[in-house]
Amino acid sequence: MKIVVCVKHVPDATADRTFSEDGTTDREAVDSLLSELDEYAVEQALRLSESDADAEISFLTVGPDDARDALRKALAMGGDAAIHVSDEDIEGSDAFGTSLVLAKAIERHGFDLVLCGMASTDGSMGVLPALLAERLGVPAVTHLEELAIEDRTVTGRREGEGATVRIQGALPAVVSVTDRSGDARYPSFKGIMAAKKKPVETLGLSDLGIEAAQVGRAGARSAVDTATRRPPRAKGEIVADEGTGGIGLAAFLTTKKFI
Amino acid sequence: MAEILVLVDHVDGAVRKPTLELLTLARRLGEPSAVFLGPGADSATEVLGRYGARKVYVVDAPEVDEYLVTPAVDTLTQLAERTGPAAILLPSGPDGKEIAARVALRLGSGLITDAVDVTAGPEGPVTEQSAFAATYQVTAHVTQGVPVITVKPNAAAPEAAPADPVVEKQDVTFGPASHAVRVLSRTPRERGDRPELTEADVVVSGGRGVNGAENFALIERVADALGAAVGASRAAVDAGWYPHSHQVGQTGTQVSPQLYLAAGISGAIQHRAGMQTSKTIVAVNKDADAPIFELADHGVVGDLFAVLPQLVDEIERRRS
Ligand SMILES: Cc1cc2nc3c(=O)[nH]c(=O)nc-3n(C[C@H](O)[C@H](O)[C@H](O)COP(=O)(O)OP(=O)(O)OC[C@H]3O[C@@H](n4cnc5c(N)ncnc54)[C@H](O)[C@@H]3O)c2cc1C
Numbered sequence A: 001m002k003i004v005v006c007v008k009h010v011p012d013a014t015a016d017r018t019f020s021e022d023g024t025t026d027r028e029a030v031d032s033l034l035s036e037l038d039e040y041a042v043e044q045a046l047r048l049s050e051s052d053a054d055a056e057i058s059f060l061t062v063g064p065d066d067a068r069d070a071l072r073k074a075l076a077m078g079g080d081a082a083i084h085v086s087d088e089d090i091e092g093s094d095a096f097g098t099s100l101v102l103a104k105a106i107e108r109h110g111f112d113l114v115l116c117g118m119a120s121t122d123g124s125m126g127v128l129p130a131l132l133a134e135r136l137g138v139p140a141v142t143h144l145e146e147l148a149i150e151d152r153t154v155t156g157r158r159e160g161e162g163a164t165v166r167i168q169g170a171l172p173a174v175v176s177v178t179d180r181s182g183d184a185r186y187p188s189f190k191g192i193m194a195a196k197k198k199p200v201e202t203l204g205l206s207d208l209g210i211e212a213a214q215v216g217r218a219g220a221r222s223a224v225d226t227a228t229r230r231p232p233r234a235k236g237e238i239v240a241d242e243g244t245g246g247i248g249l250a251a252f253l254t255t256k257k258f259i
Numbered sequence B: 001m002a003e004i005l006v007l008v009d010h011v012d013g014a015v016r017k018p019t020l021e022l023l024t025l026a027r028r029l030g031e032p033s034a035v036f037l038g039p040g041a042d043s044a045t046e047v048l049g050r051y052g053a054r055k056v057y058v059v060d061a062p063e064v065d066e067y068l069v070t071p072a073v074d075t076l077t078q079l080a081e082r083t084g085p086a087a088i089l090l091p092s093g094p095d096g097k098e099i100a101a102r103v104a105l106r107l108g109s110g111l112i113t114d115a116v117d118v119t120a121g122p123e124g125p126v127t128e129q130s131a132f133a134a135t136y137q138v139t140a141h142v143t144q145g146v147p148v149i150t151v152k153p154n155a156a157a158p159e160a161a162p163a164d165p166v167v168e169k170q171d172v173t174f175g176p177a178s179h180a181v182r183v184l185s186r187t188p189r190e191r192g193d194r195p196e197l198t199e200a201d202v203v204v205s206g207g208r209g210v211n212g213a214e215n216f217a218l219i220e221r222v223a224d225a226l227g228a229a230v231g232a233s234r235a236a237v238d239a240g241w242y243p244h245s246h247q248v249g250q251t252g253t254q255v256s257p258q259l260y261l262a263a264g265i266s267g268a269i270q271h272r273a274g275m276q277t278s279k280t281i282v283a284v285n286k287d288a289d290a291p292i293f294e295l296a297d298h299g300v301v302g303d304l305f306a307v308l309p310q311l312v313d314e315i316e317r318r319r320s
């Protein structure tokens, strides 16, 4: 089984993230790393490979030069090889530009299973897996907390709105997994050393037959008008409980008309 | 005025509140047409009309319940081709976002997800989004095709604007993608007597500090005293103290109530991402340095097992 895991390199969510003047994410300002939610997709791929001797796992990212770090991290966790699509013209892509590049790279490589995270931790749209399935013309078995593959069929549990659903689709398919699908492993020292020897292929738009105008800011179908920092919340009143904290809280809630 | 297609979120015909918010927003942009999938349209028409739907398009086909997401994609795409709407609005959420993305791809349209406000602009709808754990406010607009926008719950207060909707049954051709992912079973979550997390005006949440499933009864008591929904941090959910459907945060539910009470929650960035835009925030935590206090309008540094029972008693005393 040929597995492609899509991983995104994102600004550290625990740092103070900012926008550049042009309304895109400022990638200089803070450290970036493998999106934590994509570690769950990496983990599921590695677990699937443990019961399938023929499994071959490649990691795929679309992003600037340093996005390679996300691939190294994934390769340190396991897997066989990686593909890095990087091209200046991709900068400023919307969900359609990014999904086009990913889909072309996946098609070029070949796949039985594409694994994604539930959402990135920066854009956090949670739509790329559905867009990839639509572009590749395969089932989207998404947002899974639990999954099993048997007889080339993916079955999983999706926590939907108001209901838990069990869903099923045939391979080849796109699958996305949530942060409840199982804790991701830490790379071992051996894994980190081994990762340095695993092949990373670098591709540009021309390798994928994509025109510059189809992606990047030129191809984007939406535009950011303004990005402004929300004013910090006004400093509140913090009191130490000296036996009447609950009464004081009730008094506050009364002034706000909640009681 | 142009039509605005609004995908109705309902449970067997009982329309959920976010749909009323979408209809309210849609009226700023044009004339709302509700798109109703599955059985139960008869009981939904009245409320859809009350909130301004001029038309209700009904697609009641077995595919809708038997397959995931794609039947709604076929429906909205074909209705958009027939009616030429000025925008398509859907509720944010895993289903709504996936439907929206695929519809936009098929229509050659731009997509905006998780809008917290939508207004009419000179070049079509202008959206507001919260970004980076709600530390940024972003305004954007779609530059290509029919704007497809998913809207978060609580983006607008539903306002009635009674209309007498025309109900039209629509036939849709379901392509192969509509038969790709089968729904084997659907287990509706138990709905207690408390308000739903996304719809509640008040949310009372407990975290690791609650220290045990049995202690969540205290959080529930506070919630009931305030007519609130119950929330939980991921630490509390992961420990198995409260169901995941109550998790507030980046990978849980994002709420924006009038009042958010956090008890025994430290205020990690991923939790803040789900509650930072609440109007009023209060916190009880025994650690004076807990980051949650940076957000709190009123904070009590103390033991929640002392503060919360006293709060409930005082609420009851003030009410009687
Ligand atoms: C704050 C913010 C708001 C935005 N709003 C919009 C908007 O409303 N409309 C719009 O069209 N664009 C928007 N964008 C741009 C959009 O986020 C990017 O185009 C992005 O490439 C796709 O969306 P995502 O990161 O949200 O991915 P998601 O759909 O959340 O990602 C899901 C999964 O897809 C895979 N994946 C995503 N990106 C990559 C990648 N580059 N390489 C490899 N795998 C990947 C990962 O497995 C990931 O877990 C926004 C960006 C930001 C930062």
Ligand SMILES: Cc1cc2nc3c(=O)[nH]c(=O)nc-3n(C[C@H](O)[C@H](O)[C@H](O)COP(=O)(O)OP(=O)(O)OC[C@H]3O[C@@H](n4cnc5c(N)ncnc54)[C@H](O)[C@@H]3O)c2cc1C
Pocket (backbone or CB within 6 Å): A036, A037, A179, B206, B207, B208, B209, B210, B232, B233, B234, B235, B236, B247, B248, B249, B250, B251, B252, B253, B263, B264, B265, B266, B267, B268, B269, B270, B271, B274, B284, B285, B286, B287, B290, B302, B303, B304, B305
């Ligand atoms: C990718 C990713 C996604 C995530 N998504 C989410 C999410 O959606 N939602 C979420 O909540 N988290 C999420 N997290 C986890 C998040 O980082 C934190 O670990 C989590 O929010 C911590 O929960 P907590 O505040 O309850 O626990 P802790 O951080 O352990 O805080 C417990 C607090 O309780 C206080 N306390 C203890 N006892 C008492 C007492 N008796 N009285 C008063 N106070 C007391 C302590 O002082 C402490 O501040 C995510 C993490 C990652 C990496």
